[in-house]
Amino acid sequence: MPKKPITRELKLNIKKVYLNSHYLVMKKYLFFLSALLLCSLSMYGQSVKFNDLVYFASLTNGEVHNNLQQGNAFRQDYTEEINGQELEYFKNIKSKPNSENIIIGGYTKLYDGTILRTVDYTSTNPQNIINMISQAKRYGLDLKFRGADASNNIYLYDNSFYHVSVYLRRDQSSGLVEIKQKEYLGLE
Numbered sequence: 001m002p003k004k005p006i007t008r009e010l011k012l013n014i015k016k017v018y019l020n021s022h023y024l025v026m027k028k029y030l031f032f033l034s035a036l037l038l039c040s041l042s043m044y045g046q047s048v049k050f051n052d053l054v055y056f057a058s059l060t061n062g063e064v065h066n067n068l069q070q071g072n073a074f075r076q077d078y079t080e081e082i083n084g085q086e087l088e089y090f091k092n093i094k095s096k097p098n099s100e101n102i103i104i105g106g107y108t109k110l111y112d113g114t115i116l117r118t119v120d121y122t123s124t125n126p127q128n129i130i131n132m133i134s135q136a137k138r139y140g141l142d143l144k145f146r147g148a149d150a151s152n153n154i155y156l157y158d159n160s161f162y163h164v165s166v167y168l169r170r171d172q173s174s175g176l177v178e179i180k181q182k183e184y185l186g187l188e
């Protein structure tokens with residue numbers, strides 16, 4: 001008879017140790033998940049990709065405006081008329097507000113009436129500009145020039161349809177990506 005209470009007591013102790021070990025594991029997972037959540041709150045991504053900017057260069061102001069509004073990452077800041085061109089300024093409203101801007105509406109009008117549009121993207125986060133440089137390479141643009149002036153590192157990319165200028169401040173405070181349509185001289 002005395003063996004049963006000892007085995008019963010031993011089984012209860014084993015269950016307590018087993019449950020305590022699971023409790024400690026669960027506490028570790030809970031701590032890890034809360035730390036991961038806290039870290040993810042401070043991270044953010046780029047609001048627009050290089051492909052989107054190239055796509056915007058082929059659209060009218062109204063079409064770009066609609067695309068940016070539907071994306072819910074940018075909102076129109078203001079419009080301005082310079083040399084007869086109505087420029088529209090958009091700023092991001094998602095992750096880090098006002099850290100990214102898009103300017104549309106600049107163009108060059110050719111003798112035959114064709115309009116070649118320009119899209120400008122600025123960011124106060126240099127990593128966004130570095131990401132744009134790598135995306136331009138993946139897009140298939142050829143690097144035509146890489147250099148620097150007193151205040152900027154300059155990267156010029158080119159293909160048959162677009163000329164892209166990237167200016168990254170040397171003090172790593174901001175940058176600019178300018179995409180211009182080119183006149184395509186194809187055979188017709």
